[in-house]
Each structure stands twice: as structure tokens, then as C-alpha cells.
Amino acid sequence: MSNKLFSYNILDTPIHRLSGLTKLIGFLLLTFAVMFSYDIRVILAITLFSFYVLKMAQIKYSQIRIMVIYVAVFILINMVLTYLFSPEEGVKIYGTRHELVRIFGRYTITLEQILYQVTKALKYVSVIPLGIIFLLTTNPSEFASSLNRVGVNYKAAYAVSLTLRYFPDIQREYIDISLAQQARGLDLSHKAKLVDRFKNALVIIIPLIFSTMDRIESISNAMDLRGFGKYKTRTWYNSKKLAKEDFIAILISFLIFLLSIFVSIFINKSRFYNPFI
Amino acid sequence: MNKKPIIEFKDFTFQYYSQAEPTLHNINLKIYSGEKVLIIGPSGSGKSTLGHCLNGLIPFSYKGDIRGSLKINGMETRDLDIFKLSRFVGTVLQDSDGQFVGLTVGEDMAFTLENDRVPTEQMKERVKEVAKMVDMENFLTSSPYDLSGGQKQRTALGGVMVNDVDILLFDEPLANLDPATGKTAIEIIDRIHRDSNKTIIIIEHRLEDVLHRHVDRVILINDGRIVADMNPHEIIASSLLNDNGLREPLYTTALKYAGVNVTKEILPGHLYSLKTDDIKDQVKNWFKSIDKEEEIKEEKPLLKIENLDFSYDSRRKVLRNINITINEGEMLAIVGKNGAGKSTLSKILCGFEKHTKGRIFYKDEDLKDKTIKERAEIIGFVMQNPNQMISKNLIYDEVALGLRLRNMDEEEIKERVNKALKVCGLLPFIDWPISALSYGQKKRVTIASILVLDPKILILDEPTAGQDYRHYSEIMEFLKHLNSLGVTIIFITHDMHLMLEYTTRAIVLADGEIVADDRPSKILTDKKTIEAANLKETSLYNLAQMVGIEDETKFVQTFIDYERWLKSKDEQ
Numbered sequence: 089m090s091n092k093l094f095s096y097n098i099l100d101t102p103i104h105r106l107s108g109l110t111k112l113i114g115f116l117l118l119t120f121a122v123m124f125s126y127d128i129r130v131i132l133a134i135t136l137f138s139f140y141v142l143k144m145a146q147i148k149y150s151q152i153r154i155m156v157i158y159v160a161v162f163i164l165i166n167m168v169l170t171y172l173f174s175p176e177e178g179v180k181i182y183g184t185r186h187e188l189v190r191i192f193g194r195y196t197i198t199l200e201q202i203l204y205q206v207t208k209a210l211k212y213v214s215v216i217p218l219g220i221i222f223l224l225t226t227n228p229s230e231f232a233s234s235l236n237r238v239g240v241n242y243k244a245a246y247a248v249s250l251t252l253r254y255f256p257d258i259q260r261e262y263i264d265i266s267l268a269q270q271a272r273g274l275d276l277s278h279k280a281k282l283v284d285r286f287k288n289a290l291v292i293i294i295p296l297i298f299s300t301m302d303r304i305e306s307i308s309n310a311m312d313l314r315g316f317g318k319y320k321t322r323t324w325y326n327s328k329k330l331a332k333e334d335f336i337a338i339l340i341s342f343l344i345f346l347l348s349i350f351v352s353i354f355i356n357k358s359r360f361y362n363p364f365i
Numbered sequence: 366m367n368k369k370p371i372i373e374f375k376d377f378t379f380q381y382y383s384q385a386e387p388t389l390h391n392i393n394l395k396i397y398s399g400e401k402v403l404i405i406g407p408s409g410s411g412k413s414t415l416g417h418c419l420n421g422l423i424p425f426s427y428k429g430d431i432r433g434s435l436k437i438n439g440m441e442t443r444d445l446d447i448f449k450l451s452r453f454v455g456t457v458l459q460d461s462d463g464q465f466v467g468l469t470v471g472e473d474m475a476f477t478l479e480n481d482r483v484p485t486e487q488m489k490e491r492v493k494e495v496a497k498m499v500d501m502e503n504f505l506t507s508s509p510y511d512l513s514g515g516q517k518q519r520t521a522l523g524g525v526m527v528n529d530v531d532i533l534l535f536d537e538p539l540a541n542l543d544p545a546t547g548k549t550a551i552e553i554i555d556r557i558h559r560d561s562n563k564t565i566i567i568i569e570h571r572l573e574d575v576l577h578r579h580v581d582r583v584i585l586i587n588d589g590r591i592v593a594d595m596n597p598h599e600i601i602a603s604s605l606l607n608d609n610g611l612r613e614p615l616y617t618t619a620l621k622y623a624g625v626n627v628t629k630e631i632l633p634g635h636l637y638s639l640k641t642d643d644i645k646d647q648v649k650n651w652f653k654s655i656d657k658e659e660e661i662k663e664e665k666p667l668l669k670i671e672n673l674d675f676s677y678d679s680r681r682k683v684l685r686n687i688n689i690t691i692n693e694g695e696m697l698a699i700v701g702k703n704g705a706g707k708s709t710l711s712k713i714l715c716g717f718e719k720h721t722k723g724r725i726f727y728k729d730e731d732l733k734d735k736t737i738k739e740r741a742e743i744i745g746f747v748m749q750n751p752n753q754m755i756s757k758n759l760i761y762d763e764v765a766l767g768l769r770l771r772n773m774d775e776e777e778i779k780e781r782v783n784k785a786l787k788v789c790g791l792l793p794f795i796d797w798p799i800s801a802l803s804y805g806q807k808k809r810v811t812i813a814s815i816l817v818l819d820p821k822i823l824i825l826d827e828p829t830a831g832q833d834y835r836h837y838s839e840i841m842e843f844l845k846h847l848n849s850l851g852v853t854i855i856f857i858t859h860d861m862h863l864m865l866e867y868t869t870r871a872i873v874l875a876d877g878e879i880v881a882d883d884r885p886s887k888i889l890t891d892k893k894t895i896e897a898a899n900l901k902e903t904s905l906y907n908l909a910q911m912v913g914i915e916d917e918t919k920f921v922q923t924f925i926d927y928e929r930w931l932k933s934k935d936e937q
Contacts (some may be wrong), residue, residue, distance in 0.1 A: 229468050253468055256510070261753070267717040268748050269756075271741035272814065273770030291766070294756040302752065303463055310464035313420055313456050314524065315480035318448040323482050325467075325475035325489070 101225070102333065103145035108226045109234030110334040114341040115222045121348035122214050127361035128207045130348050135214035137344070142217040145225050152220055163212050167205055171195075178204035184364040200364065228252035233324035242322050250307070258300060265299075266292050370395040371531065371564050372419065376433035379418060384429075388414045390589045391433070398531070401558050401565040403575050403597075406586035407610040407833040408804075415586065416536050416568050420456040421447035438531070451477070455525030459537035461517040462509065464524075470496070470512070471505035474523040481528075491527055499523040499553070514703055515546035519553065526557075532564045533557070539571050540831055543702050543859045544901035551577045570833045572606070573614035573904065576635050585609060597634025602627050610835035615862070616904040619924050620644065623651035636904050645912045652914055655923050666728075667693040667853055668714075668744075668822060673723030675706075675713060683709050684877045687723070691822070691855070696848050698856045698864040698885070701874035702899035707857045710874070711824045716740040727821075741767075745820035749827045751807035754814070758798050760791060764814045785817040788847065805836045809843065822853045829863060841867050861889060865903060865925060873898045886921040 103111075122134055149156070170177070178200030179185050186199035232249035236242045269291050270276065276288060311317075352359050374394040380387040388411045396402055406412040417423040418435060425447035435442045438453050458464045467473030471492050478488045496502040499519040509517060518538065525533065535554065539547040555578040558565045569575050572583075576597055583600045585593040587609045593600055600606065606613045616636060620627050625644045632638040641648075668691040675684040684706045691697065699707050712718045714725065716737045725732045727743050735743075748754055757763040764785055768778045786792045789809045794802065799810060808828065815823065828844065829837045845867060848854050858864060864871050864885045871888050873881040875897040881888050888894050889903045909920040 227468065229472055249468065250466065253466065253509075257462070264748065265753050267712070267715070267737070268746060268754055270737045271715055271717075271746055272767035272818070273738050273741070275738075275770070291756045295753050298752045298755075299750060306458065306460045306463035307466065309422055309426060310458055311466060311476075312426060312447055313422065313451055313458075314466075314477040315448050315451050316476070318480050319482055321482060322479050323485055323488065325472045325479055325485065325492070327485055 099146055099225075101145050103141060103221060104225045105331075105333065106225075106337055107234060107328040107330055107334050108231035109238065110330065110337050111222050111226055112231070112234065113338055115218050117338075117341040117345040118218055119215055121345040122211050124359065125348045125352055126204075126207055126359045127348075127351055127356055128203065128210065129361060130351050131207060131210045131214055134344065134348075135210055138214050138217040138221075141221055145221050147220065147224055151224065155216075155220065159212070159216050163209050166212075167209055170205060170208070171201070175201060177201065181360055182362050182364045186364065203363070227326060229324070230326040230328060233327040236322075236324070237327070243317065246316075254303070254307070257303070258296070261299060262292065262296055265295050269295075369398060370436075371398040371438060372396040373436045374433070375435075377418070377435050378432040379414060379423065379429055381427060381429040388429075388589050389418070392591060394584065394591060394594070396564060396566065398564055399562045400581045401555075401579070402567070403572075403580045403583045404566065404568045404586060405570055405572055405583060405611060407570065407835060410587045410609075411589040412568050412570075412586045413536065414589075416456075416534055416566075418442070419532070419566070420454045420534055421445070421450035451530075452528065453530055454532045454534055455528060455530035456534045456536060457518070457521045457525060457538060459540040461514060461521050461541060464521050465509045465517055468508060469505065470501055470507050470516075470520050470523075473509075473520055474501075474527055476524055477528050492523075495523045495527045498526060498557070513546070514542050515549060518542065518546075518550060522553070522557075530563070532566065535565070535567045535569075537569055537831075538567065539569060539574055543899045544861055545702075545895075545899035547571075547574055548577055548901050551575060555579065570611060572611060576614065579635070585611075598629040598632050598638070599634075601633045602629040610833060612834040612837075612862070614904060615865075615924075616908040618928075619905055619908055620648065622924070622927055623648045636907055639908075639911065641911045648908070648912045649914060652920055652923060655927060665693040666690050667695075669726040670714075671724045671726070673713070673720050673725070675709060675718065675720045675722075682721075682877055684713075684720075687879060689872060689879070689882070691853060694848070694851060694853055695870060696845070696854045696856075696868050697870040697872065698858055698868040699872050699874065700858060700861075700864060700888075700898060700900065705874040705898065706877045707874055708826070711746065711826065711855070711857055714740075714744055714824065715746045738771075741815075741820065742818050743820055744822045744824060745815035745818060747808075747811055747815055747823065747825045747828070749830055751804070751811045754811045755799055755807065758800070760786070760797055760799055760802075760810055761795055763799060763810055764817050767814060767818050781817050781819075785813040788816065788850070789813040790843070805832065805839055808840060812844075812847075816847075816852075820852070822855065823847070824855045824857065826857045827859070828856065829858075829860060837863075861885075861900060861903060865889060865921070866928065873900075884922065886925060887918050890918045890921055 118134060118138070122131060125131060175195050179198055181204060182200045184200060188197045188199065190196045229249045232245040235245040235248065266276070274288050274291055276285065356362070372395070374392040377389060377392040378387050379389040392415070404412050404415060414423065417427060419437070421442065423429060424431060424443075431443060437445075437450065442450065465473055466476055471489075474492045474495060475488050478491060483491070492505070493502065496505055499522050501516065501519050501523060504512065504516060512520070538550055538554070542550060551574060554565060554567065557563065567575055567580075580597055583593070583595060583597050584591060585600065585605055592609060593603070593605050595603075601613060601617055614636070616639070617627055617633055620633070623644075625647050627633050631640045631644065668689075670687055670689045673684060673687040674682055676682045687710065699710065701707050709718065713720050716732070716735060732740060732743075755763055757766060761782060764782045765778050768781060783792070786795055789812060791806070791809055791813060794806070799807065802810065812823075825844070829840050832840065841863065844854060856863065856868065868885055871881070871883065871885045872879060873888060873894055880897045881891070881894040889900065890906045892902075894900070895902055903921060905921045905924055906917045909917040914920050
């Protein structure tokens with residue numbers, strides 16, 4: 089179908105072969121590394137790394153186009169707002185002031201502000217590919233079994249996999265209902281007033297809720313009838329043992345994480361890298 | 366046969382806590398090990414409730430008051446829980462999409478084993494074995510989105526067979542399948558019954574389709590009571606089916622029209638068992654005696670589709686070179702297997718999707734630049750499940766929605782809503798909450814809410830899905846009435862009875878192309894078309910062959926005309 093926002097795709101790449109657990113741990117470690125550091129050199133390195141992994145996983149631009157657009161818009165808005173609300177943030181952080189242009193009033197462009205905002209934007213840019221890789225290369229039920237193995241209750245873990253299993257169904261149903269209601273005259277475009285748009289959304293959501301509840305009833309019956317919840321534990325058809333590659337991948341992520349902390353503590357002596365002093 | 370009952374109901378009564386009356390009254394029934402039993406009954410008869418009692422959903426998920434006794438394998442079920450019961454009774458539910466919990470075929474079949482804590486390696490072995498039994502061994506890594514309805518059902522069947530249960534319970538197994546797949550499903554169930562000697566219980570209201578293969582007993586339930594417990598020949602020879610709002614097989618209806626006395630002696634239970642030696646001449650004479658001239662209707666083109674192509678991406682075309690002229694006042698069916706392009710075509714007509722090539726004309730006007738909203742005033746679309754459309758509490762508000770969204774003034778809205786409700790026979794319910802209506806009435810509400818926009822053409826997606834014969838007739842007679850008021854009606858359907866009885870023309874799609882556009886009597890007697898579109902020949906066709914009538918198509922057409930003539934006579 090043409091309208092899937094994201095979906096697991098089956099390929100045989102080194103990234104796909106890693107266990108879901110490995111990818112989860114790697115994703116978390118790298119995210120922490122990026123979140124912790126404000127050193128543009130570290131972040132740039134991680135960005136390059138994550139794009140390299142993206143390429144290794146053979147993810148095509150067409151698969152993630154919509155997501156990329158959303159993210160780009162989000163980052164753009166974020167940058168504009170950051171500047172509008174605190175144009176002097178960079179100066180405050182780095183303690184120096186290299187003014188380039190004065191626009192008006194307190195709005196000037198300084199090297200410090202540029203560095204700060206570029207660093208911040210790069211943080212998003214470096215993490216997003218990792219998230220995409222995780223979503224697109226992990227078999228959801230294998231991921232559920234990994235969660236279960238690190239101690240998450242299997243019912244909760246299975247809920248994750250069920251959500252992913254039925255998400256496309258519900259998405260399709262939403263589109264069908266929305267089209268049928270538009271035919272009755274529903275206006276979902278931006279021309280309608282905000283209050284009307286909210287009211288109109290209900291016309292789609294109410295039928296969606298009712299038909300989803302029907303679906304939930306039949307799924308939960310099907311699961312009960314096949315013994316879900318019989319014991320405190322269960323086994324998994326799709327469980328992968330951690331292989332050598334998994335340990336290597338986790339090790340690499342952990343080293344990157346350590347590196348980021350190390351640079352902050354011993355080289356920069358703060359979370360920020362300051363080239364201005 | 367082993368004379369020890371594997372299932373035994375004794376004075377069994379069940380009442381849901383939410384209901385004022387018991388749903389099952391005083392059931393006494395024995396089913397023996399290795400038997401194959403069909404349970405039939407109209408909607409609301411209690412047949413599904415009976416199934417729920419067997420698999421433990423009652424009282425595990427649906428609470429209620431149980432009196433009397435139900436023993437399975439000699440054990441009182443109220444002392445067991447749903448998990449213990451699931452060791453003896455495997456259930457295949459009707460919604461094969463909803464019960465597909467795994468992300469792949471293999472994983473779904475393994476679900477029970479996972480919950481039983483079977484080690485992964487052993488589990489994979491067992492799944493492979495079972496997949497072979499249900500012919501799914503080449504699909505173990507396929508996801509549900511790549512499977513046909515029949516394949517999903519076979520996966521579900523595999524999913525309960527991994528447990529090596531004694532009893533297999535099928536809850537409306539034919540509900541969501543196209544005719545050919547339904548026929549195959551009945552054949553697979555039969556094969557498993559013969560190979561494994563398991564006890565098989567099938568709950569269905571589509572009698573003729575189940576009787577495609579042998580069944581030991583038919584149990585007819587109505588109003589929560591067992592009305593009949595006999596073999597297929599006896600039940601078909603009786604008047605019980607008609608009395609209880611169920612459809613008898615078409616071939617027996619034809620025999621009755623021909624004046625044949627349908628007794629159990631001619632073995633009418635299955636088409637294959639029917640003895641035709643003594644009745645041949647009667648059927649032939651009846652066929653000869655009816656000579657009808659072709660009715661020629663004046664054709665006025667209303668909607669023209671010319672050279673239409675459609676694809677989601679540029680690689681694969683979902684529809685190719687579609688040319689259809691729909692005439693004013695027609696009632697026609699679009700048929701074909703899932704994925705053949707039926708729904709896509711209707712979406713294009715409503716403007717939900719934009720076609721890549723070709724043109725659509727309403728009268729002489731090109732519909733290209735009309736918005737979804739504008740098109741809705743020409744072509745109305747009614748979704749399959751009324752719950753997918755209803756968003757208001759009151760019938761009046763629901764029907765008025767489309768007009769209010771068009772900012773019409775309340776005076777005129779009132780007038781139009783009243784008119785639509787009157788046409789749909791809902792005027793007495795005008796102030797009722799929708800939740801108090803039956804399924805069929807809800808369906809009418811959704812039809813009314815489209816009719817109020819005054820479309821010239823109505824497209825209905827499976828208008829009678831899951832309905833028993835009485836509700837089916839009710840909905841279809843209503844649509845026929847609408848048609849007589851001048852609305853052109855298009856059905857998207859798998860139901861061949863509907864197509865035969867109510868339409869004058871059927872368009873058959875296969876792999877995005879039109880493979881036939883003809884009278885239903887012709888299509889359902891043409892081997893090539895039947896195969897291309899996963900249809901099934903009507904039993905009238907087989908009957909014609911069995912009694913030695915050469916022009917089977919004409920025989921089918923004669924039957925339809927005769928039936929319509931009977932109905933119109935009734936109405937006068």
C-alpha cells in the first residue's frame with residue numbers, strides 16, 4: 089500500500105541480522121551520548137556514523153521521505169523559535185560575543201549563537217537516523233521477545249508487538265472512514281475553522297473507536313482461546329540468541345557513549361565545546 | 366462409531382447477565398467422538414452462544430448464569446477454565462484477520478505453543494509439520510498482508526491444530542471468503558476430518574455451501590432451542606428451513622418449482638448424493654413448459670468509464686483499460702476475488718482516488734474536476750460495516766449530517782431527512798438512539814444518510830455480509846424498492862445468490878481487468894470466468910447437467926425469471 093508511515097522491511101544486511109535487543113541497547117546508548125554532549129565535533133562524528141549505518145541497512149530515501157519531511161519541518165521551527173526567544177543563548181553559554189550582523193533591537197547574529205544552534209540541530213539530525221534504523225530493521229515480535237528477556241513483563245512486551253501488528257489495519261480503516269465522511273461533506277482542509285475541524289474530527293474518530301473496539305474483542309478472544317496468559321512466562325518463536333556480532337555492536341555503541349562522556353569531562357571540562365576562548 | 370459422547374449437554378440453560386431472557390433453553394445434545402456436525406440457525410438464534418459454551422469463552426469472557434450440565438470428554442466444563450478447555454477444543458473464529466496475532470504465518474501458528482512454554486527449536490519443528498497439513502509450508506515467513514482470505518484461514522486452522530486437539534470448532538468459517546475459497550475451505554475441513562478422525566463442529570448459516578461435503582448430522586437452533594437434529598437429507602426434505610428463516614439449497618428450490626416432491630428418499634442432502642433418475646423428466650418438462658420472451662429494456666447511459674487505468678506507484682497497474690457503460694436504473698454487481706480491483710474501482714468512481722488514465726462521464730459531463738464532496742451528490746458510497754459510518758447518537762442527526770455539513774437551512778434539512786427516512790422505512794424510529802437498532806436497521810440508517818444527498822447512483826460494498834436469509838431478503842428487497850424509485854445501484858459482492866437473484870448484469874474483474882460483463886446466469890455457468898474470478902458455479906447449473914438439460918445457462922435464467930415472477934405475483 090502507498091500509505092504506510094513506517095513498516096518493518098525484510099532484508100538481509102548486517103544491521104537486520106542483529107538482534108532486536110542489540111539494536112535497542114545501541115539506540116539508547118548513542119542517544120544518551122548525543123543528548124549529553126554539546127560538542128559539535130563529537131556530534132558530527134556520531135552523525136556521520138549513524139548515516140553510515142543507515143546506508144549499511146540499505147534503507148532507501150523513498151521509504152522514509154514523509155518522516156524526513158516532518159523532522160525537517162520540526163527542526164526548522166525549533167531553530168526559529170529558539171532564536172526568537174533567546175537570541176543571546178550562545179553568548180550566555182560561551183561567555184564571549186562575536187557579533188556579525190545586527191537585525192534590530194536585541195536581535196543580532198553572533199558566531200556563538202550560530203554554533204549553539206547548529207550543534208542543537210545536529211543533535212536531532214544524528215539521532216533520527218538511528219531511530220529510523222531501529223524501527224525499519226527490527227522484526228517487532230523479535231523485539232518483543234528481547235524486551236521480555238531483559239525482564240519486561242511478557243504481556244507488556246507483547247502489547248508492543250500487537251500494536252505494530254494492527255497499526256497498519258487501523259490506519260487503513262481511518263483512511264476509509266475519513267474518505268466516506270468527506271463524501272458526506274466533511275471538510276478537513278485548513279479552510280475550516282479550528283472549532284469546526286475539531287468537531288469534524290469526531291465524525292471520523294467515533295466510528296473508528298467503535299470499529300476498533302469490535303476488533304479488540306475478537307483479537308482478545310482469539311488470544312484467550314489459544315492460551316495467552318496461561319503461565320507466568322512464555323517462550324518465543326522468534327527469539328534470537330545474541331551472537332558475536334551483537335556483542336561487537338553493543339561494544340561499539342558503549343565505546344562511543346564513553347567517548348562522548350570522556351570528551352566532556354576531560355577535554356572540554358563541561359558539556360559544551362568552546363572554541364571562542 | 367464410538368458410542369461414548371465427547372460432548373454432552375444436559376438440560377443446559379444459559380443467560381447472559383446483560384440479558385433479561387436466557388439465550389439457550391434446556392439444551393439436550395450429545396455429540397460423539399469422530400462425528401462431523403453442522404449447527405445452523407438464523408442470526409440471534411443462539412448458535413454462536415452454543416459455540417462459546419464449548420470453547421470456554423462462556424463463562425470466561427462473557428459472563429452469565431449457567432444451569433444444567435455440559436460435559437466435554439467426561440468433565441464438567443464449569444470446573445475447567447478456558448486454558449484447560451483449549452487443550453480439547455480448538456476454535457477457528459470467523460474473522461480470520463482479527464485472530465491473526467502473529468506477524469508471520471509461522472509465528473501465528475506457534476502462538477499456542479509459545480504460551481505453553483515449548484522450547485523454540487521444538488516449536489519450529491511442530492509448526493513445520495502442521496503447516497504441511499494445511500498446505501502453508503511455503504508461506505511460513507509471509508505476513509498477513511500478503512495472504513489471501515483462504516490462506517489466513519488455513520493459518521488459523523494450523524494455529525489450533527498444533528495443539529493436537531480432539532474437537533475442532535469452526536465459527537462461521539465461510540463468512541469472509543469468496544465462493545471458490547469457501548468451497549476449498551469445506552474440502553479442507555472434510556479432508557482433515559477423514560485423515561485425523563477428529564470431532565468437527567461447524568457453525569454456519571450458509572447451509573448449501575457446507576453441504577458441498579458429507580456431514581453426519583445437522584442441528585437446527587432457533588430462539589435458543591434445538592428445533593431439529595437429523596441428517597442432511599431429512600432436514601432438506603422437511604419444511605423446517607423455510608419455517609426458521611434459513612435458505613434451502615437453490616437446487617431444491619428449483620426441484621420444488623418443477624413440482625418434484627422432495628423427500629429424503631431421493632437423498633437431497635447433498636448435490637452429489639441427489640438421485641435424479643425418477644425426477645429427470647419432471648424437471649425437463651417444467652423447463653420446456655416455460656417459454657419467456659426476452660425483455661428488452663431501453664438503455665439510457667448514465668455513467669461512462671472510458672479506457673481507465675490506475676496504479677498506486679508507476680510500476681504495477683491495479684486497474685487496466687476499464688470500459689464500462691452503466692445505464693440508468695440498472696442494478697448491477699461488480700465481482701471478483703480480493704485484490705482484483707473492485708474496491709479501487711469504486712474508490713475512483715467516488716473520487717477518493719485519482720485515476721492515472723482515462724475518463725469518467727456522468728451523462729455528458731466529465732467528472733475529472735469534481736471534488737469528493739461534489740461527486741457524492743451524484744455517486745453515493747455505503748461502506749460494508751455500518752459502524753464505520755455512524756457517528757451520531759440519534760437517527761435524525763446521523764441522516765442530517767451530510768446536509769448540515771453543506772450548510773443547508775434546517776427547514777429544508779427536515780424535509781429531506783423525513784423523505785429519506787420514509788423511503789428507508791425508518792420514520793417510526795426518527796427519535797430513537799441508533800444504539801437501539803438492529804444491524805439491518807443500522808444499515809438502513811447509513812443508506813438513508815447517503816440517500817439524503819440525493820445521489821443518482823448508489824454503490825454498496827457487501828450490503829448483506831454476515832446476514833442470515835431473512836435479513837438478507839429484507840435488505841435486498843428494500844434496495845430493489847429503491848431501485849424501482851429510479852436509483853441506479855451497484856453492488857460490490859462475493860455473494861452469488863445476491864448476484865443471481867437481484868442483479869441483471871455482472872461485471873467480473875480479475876487482476877485489474879474486466880474478464881466478463883454479462884448476465885449473471887451466463888457468468889455463473891461459464892467455467893472460464895468462474896475460474897478467473899474465484900467464483901463457483903451455481904448448483905442450478907449442476908442440476909441442469911444431472912438431469913440432462915443441454916442449455917444450462919437458459920435453465921438458470923428460467924429459474925431466475927420464474928422466481929421473480931412468483932415474487933411479483935406475491936406482492937400483488
